[in-house]
Amino acid sequence: MALDAPQIGSLTRTAMAAELLDADTELELARRWRDEGDEQALHRLVTAYMRLAVSMASKYRRYGAPMNDLIQEAGVGLMKAAEKFDPDRGVRFSTYAVWWIKASIQDYVMRNWSMVRTGSTSSQKSLFFNMRRIRAQIEREMERDGVQLSGEEIRVRIAAELGAPLRDVEMMEGRLAGSDFSLNAQQSGDEGREWIETLEDDSPNSEARVTRNHDLKAARTWIETAMDALSDRERMIIRARKLGDDPETLESLGSKLKLSKERVRQLESQALRKMRRRLEDSAGAEPAMLAAAF
Incomplete structure (x- = not known):
């Protein structure tokens, strides 16, 4: 607290x-x-x-x-x-x-x-707390000696001084120079418009959702047609092994059906062949393409 x-x-x-x-x-x-x-x-x-x-x-x-x-x-x-x-x-x-x-x-x-992770390694931690001090020291030496160093040369010297990789110096320089901004903050020169409004919506558009729903419905119909070719036991095995979110193991199904693991595997293979034949016999290229997945 x-x-x-x-x-x-x-x-x-x-x-x-x-x-x-x-x-x-x-x-x-x-x-x-x-x-x-x-x-x-x-x-x-x-x-x-x-x-x-x-x-x-x-x-x-x-x-x-x-x-x-x-x-x-x-x-x-x-x-x-x-x-x-x-x-x-x-x-x-x-x-x-x-x-x-x-x-x-x-x-x-x-x-x-920052909301963005600033650093986690020992060299990044050292940079976070010491980089500004080292930079100020280098700049004082430049002024005293009357020399000019480029930004890259200063970063190289900071890396050498703190024993840190140059890439960490470059990353930390950007982190310390920036700050977090709210996406709900208004843009300057664009009254009333927030930054969040400029982000691209990557969610599926209406057309994509309709197409996807149509494809899922068609695939569901083809699978139900293929399942009609199976016996009750084969249908149970396919549902447990292929259509569930958490597929059962052969050993688990064998215990339920009082069969060996190998026998369950054979029944699964047999059921898949039946489904494949049923789909291949159906009219149209799409069921045949689905059959290739079995």
């Missing part, structure tokens, strides 16, 4: 007033949680480092995400860190938690940046 502004203010004040843990206390709490499942120890450990989570969340406000959501995601990352932390590795919990908090916040920002 999203937190409102008063809740965020209260949470922030609580985080800022939380105790500062020394290394020994932190280690003891982490072990009590890991070894004994002591929830009080977990609560004390997490509360002590909510200050860190809030501080890190505030650094991502420039991406346009609500602060309350950022703090919630930071808290999620902090909880994951507490769940996975191994106190016997000789690392402070705060050092370990930074990575999880950062990852949780960044995943949230990227998920909500």
Whole structure:
């Protein structure tokens, strides 16, 4: 559940007033949680480092995400860190938690940046959060050195700086340069007309629907005619094997008919031959074409 502004203010004040843990206390709490499942120890450990989570969340406000959501995601990352932390590795919990908090916040920002998926790989994630900074750095160096680089040359340098494929740089540049627009927004210079009205309707038109319905009706009639040539048992096998949405297996039909799987296969083949002959004997080319499908 999203937190409102008063809740965020209260949470922030609580985080800022939380105790500062020394290394020994932190280690003891982490072990009590890991070894004994002591929830009080977990609560004390997490509360002590909510200050860190809030501080890190505030650094991502420039991406346009609500602060309350950022703090919630930071808290999620902090909880994951507490769940996975191994106190016997000789690392402070705060050092370990930074990575999880950062990852949780960044995943949230990227998920909500655009309706179009912004990126999923590590290189795309690095580009999303660092490309503008690297570009600005390159542009400052160009101005200082009095050189001019083309857009392609700048992208190549960004790719080299961040160790990312050039195609990812080009993709992310387009994503960061654009933004989402509502299809219900009105076009400029075309009063009253929305963008959605310019989309081509790819649904079948009336003529196509009529033709399709006619063809389906004719095929249904031909199949019913072909089925008249079958015995009741053969008709059952064909319906179960060929005309259902979820075709039955030979083994399943064999159990129902008390026949071997091989015998059911033989009866199916025999029934299909009968249907094919009936359709071939019918007048017109269309039934003969349908017969080829059996």
